[in-house]
Amino acid sequence: MTHYKTPLYGQTAIVTGSSAGIGKAVAKTLAKAGANVTLNYRSSQEAAEEAAHEINTDSDAGTAIVVQGDVGQENDVNTIFKQTISHFGTVDICVANAGMQLDHPLHKMPLEDWEQVLRVNLTGQFLCAKAAILEFKRRGMREDVSKSLGKIIHMSSVHEIIPWAGHANYAASKGGLLMLMESICQEYGPEKIRCNSIAPGAVKTEINKDVWSNEEGREQMLKLIPYKRIGIPEDIGQVASWLASDQAEYINGTTIYVDGGMNCYPGFANGG
Ligand code: NAD
Numbered sequence: 001m002t003h004y005k006t007p008l009y010g011q012t013a014i015v016t017g018s019s020a021g022i023g024k025a026v027a028k029t030l031a032k033a034g035a036n037v038t039l040n041y042r043s044s045q046e047a048a049e050e051a052a053h054e055i056n057t058d059s060d061a062g063t064a065i066v067v068q069g070d071v072g073q074e075n076d077v078n079t080i081f082k083q084t085i086s087h088f089g090t091v092d093i094c095v096a097n098a099g100m101q102l103d104h105p106l107h108k109m110p111l112e113d114w115e116q117v118l119r120v121n122l123t124g125q126f127l128c129a130k131a132a133i134l135e136f137k138r139r140g141m142r143e144d145v146s147k148s149l150g151k152i153i154h155m156s157s158v159h160e161i162i163p164w165a166g167h168a169n170y171a172a173s174k175g176g177l178l179m180l181m182e183s184i185c186q187e188y189g190p191e192k193i194r195c196n197s198i199a200p201g202a203v204k205t206e207i208n209k210d211v212w213s214n215e216e217g218r219e220q221m222l223k224l225i226p227y228k229r230i231g232i233p234e235d236i237g238q239v240a241s242w243l244a245s246d247q248a249e250y251i252n253g254t255t256i257y258v259d260g261g262m263n264c265y266p267g268f269a270n271g272g
Contacts, residue, residue, distance in 0.1 A: 012091050
């Protein structure tokens with residue numbers, strides 16, 4: 001059990017797609033800041049349980065449970081929320097992290113791969129935000145733990161603003177997420193719900209292992225990063241934990257780029 005006055009003490013977070021990668025690091029960092037955490041997975045039960053075990057055996061962290069569910073299915077998202085509320089009492093923080101890529105040149109992209117990426121990366125974010133807002137409004141303000149009624153963090157990407165040839169479904173899903181996040185901010189800010197996005201650049205996880213796991217791929221990646229370091233999941237976890245806390249209370253309706261400067265068009269560094 002964490003100490004009273006850790007930034008997220010007494011709060012509960014759901015992190016979708018958190019058996020590995022960025023989601024796992026976010027879940028661990030939120031727990032370290034005092035939150036109880038639901039780790040959601042779609043198919044990797046063992047990895048999710050291992051991540052929960054790491055949290056539950058850390059005497060400085062909150063408690064973790066594991067709930068299966070596909071974020072693209074409304075019934076599954078409702079189950080993730082119901083089980084969390086029945087175990088921890090409510091939800092204060094929703095980190096809609098789950099995401100995927102199915103890459104093809106546009107003229108060869110099967111409709112089902114277009115639809116699947118949009119379903120997980122955009123519809124899944126909508127379903128999580130909807131369930132979170134319903135719970136925040138049902139539960140009402142808890143001024144003893146936070147100045148906000150609730151916090152939604154969407155895991156976006158630099159590709160919400162940088163076009164990405166060969167990945168149009170992914171870029172379209174993240175571009176759509178920018179407008180979803182800003183519209184939620186406009187609609188629910190007056191009720192003290194904060195909604196923001198984090199946009200990672202290149203972070204070493206399974207999603208891009210084919211690139212960073214070989215020397216040539218690493219070099220290509222580094223050319224896109226002014227700071228000359230590939231990100232690690234903990235870079236994102238730290239920002240998510242701070243963004244969820246009252247230290248970031250006045251941040252609403254924005255995207256925080258955590259990308260070593262990737263969004264600054266490094267291709268133009270030497271005159272273009
Ligand atoms: P990852 O593949 O390790 O993690 C994605 C997780 O989402 C996996 O655990 C996967 O099982 C889960 N998931 C996929 N579909 C799901 C579904 N329908 N329901 C529930 N869970 C599902 O990759 P990651 O890099 O950790 O990605 C996390 C998020 O960060 C994604 O939204 C991704 O788009 C975003 N992101 C990652 C990078 C990067 O460089 N790694 C860059 C920008 C954005």
